Amino acid sequence: QLQLQESGPGLVKPSETLSLTCTVSGGSVSSSTYYWGWIRQAPGKGLEWVGSLFYARNTYYNPSLNSRVSISVDTSKNQFSLKLTSVTAADTAVYSCATSRLGNYYLEYWGQGTLVTVSS
Amino acid sequence: QSALTQPRSVSGSPGQSVTISCTGTSSDVGNYNYVSWYQQHPGKAPKLIIYDVIKRPSGVPDRFSGSKSGNTASLTISGLQAEDEADYYCFSYAGSYTWVFGGGTKLTVL
Numbered sequence: 385q386l387q388l389q390e391s392g393p394g395l396v397k398p399s400e401t402l403s404l405t406c407t408v409s410g411g412s413v414s415s416s417t418y419y420w421g422w423i424r425q426a427p428g429k430g431l432e433w434v435g436s437l438f439y440a441r442n443t444y445y446n447p448s449l450n451s452r453v454s455i456s457v458d459t460s461k462n463q464f465s466l467k468l469t470s471v472t473a474a475d476t477a478v479y480s481c482a483t484s485r486l487g488n489y490y491l492e493y494w495g496q497g498t499l500v501t502v503s504s
Numbered sequence: 505q506s507a508l509t510q511p512r513s514v515s516g517s518p519g520q521s522v523t524i525s526c527t528g529t530s531s532d533v534g535n536y537n538y539v540s541w542y543q544q545h546p547g548k549a550p551k552l553i554i555y556d557v558i559k560r561p562s563g564v565p566d567r568f569s570g571s572k573s574g575n576t577a578s579l580t581i582s583g584l585q586a587e588d589e590a591d592y593y594c595f596s597y598a599g600s601y602t603w604v605f606g607g608g609t610k611l612t613v614l
Binding site: 431438488490491496497 | 505507536538540542544549552555561593595597600601602604605606607608
């Protein structure tokens with residue numbers, strides 16, 4: 385069974401870049417079996433789909449974040465990453481990575497999530 | 505791409521049934537049979553309870569059921585139990601490899 389674990393700084397300054405990593409165990413990020421994604425949840429708010437990565441190279445993003453977000457993969461470390469530029473307090477959230485088998489249109493496995501606070 | 509519309513809260517007594525609606529548009533909920541539902545307890549990761557509108561993952565009680573009519577999907581929980589008290593989110597494919605969540609519904613078991 386796949387397991388996902390998020391990691392990265394818990395505090396980011398406004399206007400800087402948020403960078404998080406999701407380490408995958410029980411599967412390969414370079415496989416053609418799964419696709420990978422990021423979701424966030426602001427304090428007291430609902431879930432928001434951030435973006436997804438297919439075949440280690442095809443990326444799709446939430447239109448509301450499109451110009452600031454990027455997802456990439458590091459196959460040597462079996463990780464995929466999220467970068468969000470020019471952050472503001474509105475980007476404070478628990479960020480979770482998730483995955484599912486290709487062909488599935490839902491999120492089957494989730495990480496526990498990591499809180500990122502944007503503050504000076 | 506707007507969030508799907510869910511009631512902010514619903515409630516029911518143990519043993520009763522509750523239904524949570526999830527209203528989207530003809531571009532998401534209405535156009536694809538790819539609505540899933542997640543249960544989230546405080547401080548925990550979301551758990552998949554319904555996928556492809558009506559299907560239940562292994563291990564999810566059959567008290568949980570899903571349906572869809574037009575642009576609105578629904579989650580029904582029958583025989584409410586105390587442990588069902590949680591937040592529930594719908595999630596729909598919206599085409600071109602994009603997805604959208606509902607705003608979430610807090611279920612209170614009275």
